[in-house]
Amino acid sequence: MPRGGIEETQWLSFLEVVQGVQLQQVPDRLGWTLDSSDSFSVSSVKYALNSGLVPSGDRGTRWNNWVPIKLNILVWRIQLSSIPTRERLSIRGVMVPSIMCPGCMVKAETIEHIFAGCCDLRDIWGRVAIWWGLSLPLQISVQSIINWLEGVNLSRGQRKAFDAIIITSFWCLWNFCNSTIFGMVLPKKSVIFDDVVEKSFFLDF
């Protein structure tokens, strides 16, 4: 029979829970269950929020302090597929003059295409490889370029510098694509690599 609007099975479950509780002869008090010390701490709130709300990826965040933060953020966003390519803008209903790649004008401007697949733009990776005397990854893809560093035989300092070059190259490719839309002067594909070298030396971003 229902008791006060509670179904019989719910009532029995409630009784089971309550019967297992042992009350102590101490005054009532407020506690903070998010921290083992039972005391409020900002770090415990941060930890609870991070573990409950912030998604964790399957790969670590790339960070190189030899290049500006905005470049690191760009590569991070590329890995998350969250940069506004023309194709993505179009899918979201933003009016763009064209969704085609500004490099080849043949295929849609997707992340994979402009950073790795475009026959007119991916030459930059070959030039970086020649510059550093390294072999290209067997298959050129965004992820293989990002992971390129893992398979090269360089000293610790060289690795960090090479990593900075890869990040800068991503930046220059993205700049090139944006400049074709927003720039006052149409950029030239032939100077993308020169741009990488110049920015790497002078840190002029």
Ligand SMILES: [Zn+2]
């Ligand atoms: Zn292209």
